[in-house]
Amino acid sequence: MRLMFRYLRPYWKGTLIVFALVAAIAISGLLLPDYMSKILSEGISAEYSMNIGGTWTNVTYCDPLLDTCTVTQVSDFNVILKYSSIMLGITLVSSLAAILLMKISAGIGTKVSRDMRSDIYKKVNELSVNETSKLGTSTLITRATNDVTQVQNFMMMLLRMVLRIPIIMIGGIYFAIQKSADLTSVLAVGVPVLAVVIGVVFVFVVPLFKQLQKKIDRLTLVTRESINGVRVIRAFSQGEREVERFEVANKDLNDLQLKTGKIMAVMNPSVNLIFNLVMVGILYTAYMLVFDGNLMGQAGITQLANVSAVFQYAMQIMFSVLMLTMTFIMYPRAQVTANRIKEVLTTKTSIFDDGSSEYDETEFKGEVVFDKVCFKFPDADHNILEDITFTAKPGETVAIIGSTGSGKSTVVNLLPRLYDITCGNLTIDGVAIKDMKLKKLRSLIGFVSQQALLFTGTIKDNIGFGKEDATDEEIAEAAEIAQAKEFIEEMEKKYDSEVEQGGVNLSGGQKQRVSIARAIVRKPKIYIFDDSFSALDFKTDYNLRKALKEHVQDATVFIVAQRIGTIMDADKIIVLQEGKIVGLGKHKELLKSCDVYREIAYSQMEEEELA
Numbered sequence: 001m002r003l004m005f006r007y008l009r010p011y012w013k014g015t016l017i018v019f020a021l022v023a024a025i026a027i028s029g030l031l032l033p034d035y036m037s038k039i040l041s042e043g044i045s046a047e048y049s050m051n052i053g054g055t056w057t058n059v060t061y062c063d064p065l066l067d068t069c070t071v072t073q074v075s076d077f078n079v080i081l082k083y084s085s086i087m088l089g090i091t092l093v094s095s096l097a098a099i100l101l102m103k104i105s106a107g108i109g110t111k112v113s114r115d116m117r118s119d120i121y122k123k124v125n126e127l128s129v130n131e132t133s134k135l136g137t138s139t140l141i142t143r144a145t146n147d148v149t150q151v152q153n154f155m156m157m158l159l160r161m162v163l164r165i166p167i168i169m170i171g172g173i174y175f176a177i178q179k180s181a182d183l184t185s186v187l188a189v190g191v192p193v194l195a196v197v198i199g200v201v202f203v204f205v206v207p208l209f210k211q212l213q214k215k216i217d218r219l220t221l222v223t224r225e226s227i228n229g230v231r232v233i234r235a236f237s238q239g240e241r242e243v244e245r246f247e248v249a250n251k252d253l254n255d256l257q258l259k260t261g262k263i264m265a266v267m268n269p270s271v272n273l274i275f276n277l278v279m280v281g282i283l284y285t286a287y288m289l290v291f292d293g294n295l296m297g298q299a300g301i302t303q304l305a306n307v308s309a310v311f312q313y314a315m316q317i318m319f320s321v322l323m324l325t326m327t328f329i330m331y332p333r334a335q336v337t338a339n340r341i342k343e344v345l346t347t348k349t350s351i352f353d354d355g356s357s358e359y360d361e362t363e364f365k366g367e368v369v370f371d372k373v374c375f376k377f378p379d380a381d382h383n384i385l386e387d388i389t390f391t392a393k394p395g396e397t398v399a400i401i402g403s404t405g406s407g408k409s410t411v412v413n414l415l416p417r418l419y420d421i422t423c424g425n426l427t428i429d430g431v432a433i434k435d436m437k438l439k440k441l442r443s444l445i446g447f448v449s450q451q452a453l454l455f456t457g458t459i460k461d462n463i464g465f466g467k468e469d470a471t472d473e474e475i476a477e478a479a480e481i482a483q484a485k486e487f488i489e490e491m492e493k494k495y496d497s498e499v500e501q502g503g504v505n506l507s508g509g510q511k512q513r514v515s516i517a518r519a520i521v522r523k524p525k526i527y528i529f530d531d532s533f534s535a536l537d538f539k540t541d542y543n544l545r546k547a548l549k550e551h552v553q554d555a556t557v558f559i560v561a562q563r564i565g566t567i568m569d570a571d572k573i574i575v576l577q578e579g580k581i582v583g584l585g586k587h588k589e590l591l592k593s594c595d596v597y598r599e600i601a602y603s604q605m606e607e608e609e610l611a
Helices: 002-042 079-126 129-135 137-161 162-177 187-228 230-235 240-293 297-345 408-414 437-444 457-466 472-481 485-490 508-520 540-550 587-593 595-605
Strands: 044-052 054-058 072-073 368-375 385-393 399-403 425-426 447-448 526-530 554-560 572-577 579-586
Touching: 002 079, 002 137, 002 162, 002 297, 079 137, 079 297, 129 137, 129 240, 137 162, 137 187, 137 297, 162 297, 187 230, 187 240, 187 297, 230 240, 240 297, 385 408, 385 425, 385 572, 385 579, 399 408, 399 595, 408 526, 408 554, 408 572, 437 447, 447 508, 457 472, 457 508, 472 485, 472 508, 472 540, 508 526, 508 540, 572 587, 572 595, 579 587, 579 595, 587 595
Parallel strands: 399 554, 399 572, 447 526, 526 554
Antiparallel strands: 044 054, 044 072, 368 385, 368 425, 572 579
């Protein structure tokens, strides 16, 4: 609830207007039955006359057994017109207030949901890889969409009902008692019975609502994995298995929704039955008062007018009880979703942007020094990197190689602070990377990840993503260096060719080259290629590295690779094994001095090729 109030605070003026409109609508609803009863009681009167000793006398009571009793009804049109005009005015005001209420409350609700989604998105971008992995992609998507919608719906209902319900309940009971305490006494039985019925439904439904969001998360996860992994699924002929997995998650959600629906379905007929029984009770009580009490003349008409008013007040009061209960039923689900949103917003990142802005205008050259660096994941017991020490100077190409799981990618991920080092020092030009603002640090780096991720848009958009103000010439130059120009020029629209979601209309090698061009166009001081040449053939790999050496001579280049052929000509090769450096030097030096490197090399190439 605090989360909702926090997001409502910027729109407090609109919220106050909503409350004023709600109060106006509620009061209007209470006044209409009162004026209707006045039309009946004051606008229509009865005169009774009796022949006593040859003289006609007006009386207020007549024995119905006397044959000489006659009745004449008289309508006062002026009274009827007066109260009808007031009712029409109230109705117009109420209708206008209802229109404004819907408009303003819907506006507040959509703005609040917009702000929530924006904050969730900003927060996710602030979180490190570790936090986003813990939360999970599917649940983050659900929290930013479905959960926000649930909170929005509850908030809009709350704005429209929170003031209306008490006004109608208190005002309805007051006016009903004013009209007839005897008729209102029927509500003393009906309302508690209605509350009990709804309370029983509430007890059974609330736990199911809490489970519902987890089921939605599960279905989103299975669907997302099936769509993203469609190639693997088809390659291994596991389509039926994935369909079964989806059906299980879908059935679990469906069964829970059906169970909830069945319980809720009991409520509607039960409420209608109680409503109708209360109406019958009011009619029966009215009958007893009018006919058994021999109320005739003006007293009888007044009592019938009161019946009409109490009827309407009873409906309003019971409807308010129903709305109050529906609000309570929606609250647990809204609370669950709000807590899930709050969990994202309050997640503390392990990467803090607490560097100094004094380095924002500094011209860095790009010398990187790892000094006894170690690293472990937050929940891990042991370091996965230990005593990593080396220097990479501008103009040098530093390659990192090792077996799977040796920590190659982790080393380069420390540089842009995707993870923070656990101990040691990591500096650029002598400045600790933690002392810089993240924006400045990452502006120095052109990063190409293992997975060649492209965005929906054009090839030009994807390459230009690396530099906001990149010109067409810069984009074309970057594509040429990355060996992507040839296949781009063969496309019908060239650089304006569309890239479909995930780059599915491009091959693995084409996606890698566009990703590399995206880093090159930035012209950073430090390049990081994290196994980014794996999908390239040897010729393209060679040409790309040759072009890089010619065009980025002043930059520091890191290449993480599995292939010896990719790193043979590197200025410095770092060999990792189980998170430790077991070899450091050039290709020929390592062939002689490092067993691990030699084993990797001979497993891939012949001795003559290595020489």
